[in-house]
Amino acid sequence: MKLTPEPAHTELTDLTSPEAAERLAKTCDVAAAIAGRRRHKAQHAHYKNCAATLHALSAERGALISARDMLGEWWARDKARADAAGAERDALKAELAEAKMHVSEMITAFEEHVALPDKNCSCHISPPCSDCTENDYARETLSEARAFLDRHQKGQTDD
Numbered sequence: 715m716k717l718t719p720e721p722a723h724t725e726l727t728d729l730t731s732p733e734a735a736e737r738l739a740k741t742c743d744v745a746a747a748i749a750g751r752r753r754h755k756a757q758h759a760h761y762k763n764c765a766a767t768l769h770a771l772s773a774e775r776g777a778l779i780s781a782r783d784m785l786g787e788w789w790a791r792d793k794a795r796a797d798a799a800g801a802e803r804d805a806l807k808a809e810l811a812e813a814k815m816h817v818s819e820m821i822t823a824f825e826e827h828v829a830l831p832d833k834n835c836s837c838h839i840s841p842p843c844s845d846c847t848e849n850d851y852a853r854e855t856l857s858e859a860r861a862f863l864d865r866h867q868k869g870q871t872d873d
């Protein structure tokens with residue numbers, strides 16, 4: 715027996731025949747199915763892309779949040795340090811003001827109650843002379859106290 719392969723499509727001679735119309739409809743269905751699959755594939759690719767973008771954005775957001783938290787921590791730490799330094803500075807200023815008041819009072823008391831003689835040094839004859847031995851310590855202390863007040867009176871107007 716001899717087999718003759720049947721052609722996939724027989725030639726259509728009459729394009730207005732119902733057979734031709736049926737074949738055209740089938741072709742249209744196949745085309746629509748292919749288009750649908752392509753659309754679906756494109757949509758799938760689009761969603762995949764969107765998902766990747768969302769993923770990247772969410773990672774970026776996480777990084778930004780931790781950066782923000784870190785900055786917050788730094789800020790709090792720096793603020794605590796600045797506050798501590800400020801408190802220390804205030805305490806030192808108060809101490810200095812108190813010291814200035816005491817020195818000023820001591821100078822006044824010294825000037826009122828101690829009769830310090832004018833310098834009468836005779837060290838060139840026999841060093842050390844009695845004037846230097848008895849009075850130089852008091853003179854130097856008084857002059858240092860006055861210098862201290864001068865120095866810090868100036869500092870007071872600076873801040």
Ligand SMILES: [Zn+2]
Nearest residue numbers: 835837843846
């Ligand atoms: Zn002397």
